[in-house]
Amino acid sequence: MAATRRAILAQLGPQGRLIALDRDPAAIAAGQELLASDPRLSLWHAPFSALARVLDELQVGQVDGVLMDIGVSSPQLDTPERGMSFRFDAPLDMRMDTTQGETAADFLARGSQTEIERVIRDYGEERFAHAIAKALVAARLERSISTTGELATLVAQVVRTREPGQHPATRSFQALRIHVNAELEELSLSIPAAIDRLADGGRLARDQLSLSGRSHRQAGAARSSDAGAAAQRRAGAGG
């Protein structure tokens, strides 16, 4: 999992510093060995949107590069207890930061039918969002939807068409994960935060994004306007 960190460290000079943020405490724990062996690395359990706070604490003004390797990691998808995959029957968690926030099960227990439908439609581009939300709200009257298996079964009963090679609950799982982790909000806060702290000539790179096409475009639009505004601020340009 630390492959990117190792690759960056291999390119850094002896005075270089790598400040790595991850909101997943398990990812931070997995980086401890590398941390102990390389004084140029510091690891922070924090969301990317907290970049300014982290840099302030380290008394770092500007950075030469920011890599936003945003997305779901293999350990998150492959560890049943994370509740992100319908491949395993496990508690319906889905949080990247397991220390705080609402789980997917909590949201499905609390959210209104309209909220659940909006999340599944907007973040999953699921055309059966209305029927799925209705079925989930009806099901929770009987008992709470607390496992990935229960959610996958309920969704599969409602989704009438089958996309080749795709589980019928794929879109709903993606949508709930994006919602639970506020992935779009994080993105729209993180990009301007990174641009603000880039040194002149610095680079911002974005690696994988696990959002759907439409969500991608929304994030891209937010990024363009944020980047434009930040460039104007830095250039001291008026409106």
Ligand SMILES: C[S@@+](CC[C@H](N)C(=O)[O-])C[C@H]1O[C@@H](n2cnc3c(N)ncnc32)[C@H](O)[C@@H]1O
């Ligand atoms: C594909 S993995 C990146 C792994 C990393 N490049 C490495 O080599 O260890 C994506 C990671 O981004 C983290 N992540 C996703 N969104 C985040 C956010 N908004 N703030 C902080 N970490 C985030 C996830 O918890 C996950 O561990």
